[in-house]
Amino acid sequence: MDWDDLRIFLAVARTESLSSAGRRLAMDASTVGRRIARLEAAVGAALFVKTPQGYALTAEGARLIAPAEAAEQAAAAAVEGVRRDAGLTGQLRIGAPDGCANYLLPQVARDLCDAHPGLEIQIVALPRVVNLTKREADMAIAVSPPDTGRLVVQRLTDYHLHLAAHRDYLDYHPPVQTLQDLRGHRIISYIPDMIFDRELDYLSATGLETAQISSNSVAVQMQAVRAGAGLGIVHDFAIPFAPGVTRVLTEDISLRRSFWLIRHADDRASRRLTLLAEALAAGIRAEVARLEGQLTAGGDGPT
Numbered sequence: 001m002d003w004d005d006l007r008i009f010l011a012v013a014r015t016e017s018l019s020s021a022g023r024r025l026a027m028d029a030s031t032v033g034r035r036i037a038r039l040e041a042a043v044g045a046a047l048f049v050k051t052p053q054g055y056a057l058t059a060e061g062a063r064l065i066a067p068a069e070a071a072e073q074a075a076a077a078a079v080e081g082v083r084r085d086a087g088l089t090g091q092l093r094i095g096a097p098d099g100c101a102n103y104l105l106p107q108v109a110r111d112l113c114d115a116h117p118g119l120e121i122q123i124v125a126l127p128r129v130v131n132l133t134k135r136e137a138d139m140a141i142a143v144s145p146p147d148t149g150r151l152v153v154q155r156l157t158d159y160h161l162h163l164a165a166h167r168d169y170l171d172y173h174p175p176v177q178t179l180q181d182l183r184g185h186r187i188i189s190y191i192p193d194m195i196f197d198r199e200l201d202y203l204s205a206t207g208l209e210t211a212q213i214s215s216n217s218v219a220v221q222m223q224a225v226r227a228g229a230g231l232g233i234v235h236d237f238a239i240p241f242a243p244g245v246t247r248v249l250t251e252d253i254s255l256r257r258s259f260w261l262i263r264h265a266d267d268r269a270s271r272r273l274t275l276l277a278e279a280l281a282a283g284i285r286a287e288v289a290r291l292e293g294q295l296t297a298g299g300d301g302p303t
Contacts, residue, residue, distance in 0.1 A: 005039040006068040008032055009047065013065060014134035016054035073266055089118030092276055095130025095137035096123065099218035100259060100284075103238045103291070105141075108283035115279075128196045132264045139277060140262045141284070143199045150265040154277070157285045160236045160292060161202065161255040162247040169228040176231070176248045179207055186230030187211040188221050202233040205253050237291035239300055246300045259284060 011021035011032070018029040018036075025032065040047050047061035057065070096105055101123050109121040122137075124130060130140040133149055145153045170176065174184050189203045189211035203211060213229055215221050218238070225232045226242040233255065239245050261281055267273045 005035055005042070006064075006071050008035045009039055009061075009064065010068050010072060010135075012036060012048065012055055013057055013061065013068075014136075016056065018055065069266065073269065088112075088116040088272060088276055088279070090272070091120045091122065092139075093122040093124060093137040094280065095132075095140035096125060097141065097143055097218070098125040099235050099238065100141050101125035102219045103235065103241060104284055104287045107287050108280065111283055112276075112279055130262075132262060135264075138263075138267070138273060139280070142260045142262055143197050143257055145260045146262060152263045152265055152268060154261045154263075154281065156259040156261050156281050157288050158256050158258050159288050161233050161257065162236060163206070163231055163249050163253045164225055164234045164239060164245050164247045165231040166226055166228040166242075166244045167246055168244065169230065170246070170248070179249065179252050182206055182208060182231070186213065188213045188215075188224045188230045188232030190214060190221070191216050199257050202255065205233060205255060236295055237288050240291050240294045247295070259288075 008021065008025060011024050012018060015021045015024060018032045022029045022032045036048065043060070043064070045060035046058050047064060048055040049058055050056075094105065102125065105123050109123065113119050113121060124137050129142055129146070130137045132140055132151060141156070145155075165176070175181065176185065187203070187206065187208055187210075190200055191214045192203075194216040195201055203209075211232075213224050215224070218235065221232050222234050222238050222242060222245075224230065225234055226245055231248065233253065234242075234245070236247075239247070261277060261284075263273065263277060
């Protein structure tokens with residue numbers, strides 16, 4: 001059985017689509033379809049059934065997953081052995097919530113690529129938890145640890161959030177001195193039914209039930225705050241990127257959350273991925289401390 005056919009089989013199984021598998025493998029969908037047909041002929045069984053939702057595994061296809069993934073790990077180990085003396089190279093795809101992806105990972109990726117010129121980093125920013133079982137990424141950063149799946153979970157670091165607004169907004173609206181004052185102000189927050197993790201429910205900390213401006217994106221919320229559109233609970237590490245934005249009611253509203261690094265359990269055998277995970281973890285911790293430290297050291301305006 002050809003490993004390359006198994007590689008294509010795994011891509012279709014994980015994406016449930018010929019076209020999506022083709023994009024992942026850099027080949028056209030018709031070629032993917034022909035290779036799957038060739039593999040099915042070789043094993044003497046249908047591996048997929050086409051449904052309205054996409055390509056679903058048959059019972060025979062499900063039984064092929066474990067040996068195909070074992071072959072995948074063996075191939076990766078062989079490549080890793082060749083590269084062992086060449087430093088950390090190759091592609092690393094990191095899935096992350098968009099706050100981390102926008103404000104932390106660009107600097108961390110820069111430093112990793114500076115240290116390892118042969119490294120190619122892809123940052124996948126999604127408003128949901130990245131699915132490592134389907135290999136959407138090599139590793140993922142999340143705001144709460146998963147409770148299912150064959151995964152290795154490592155706590156990275158705490159980070160902090162506060163209510164904030166642009167000084168222009170504060171200058172032209174009534175003072176914000178108590179939580180009760182918030183009822184006279186425009187609030188920016190998440191779209192309630194698009195909150196994919198309970199740790200992202202920030203609005204309850206204000207005592208309010210609705211926000212006048214909302215988005216499923218942390219970056220969009222921060223840009224709205226920066227534009228003077230109202231008050232929102234934002235990451236402290238994002239404030240240095242938004243001149244004029246200052247925290248308010250810091251004694252009344254102060255949230256602490258954690259980032260978690262998640263890897264597929266099978267990847268523990270990969271020295272390369274383990275080293276990259278260690279470097280990524282160290283980079284995230286250092287960048288959160290650096291950016292939050294700017295507020296502690298220099299202040300961010302009146303509170």
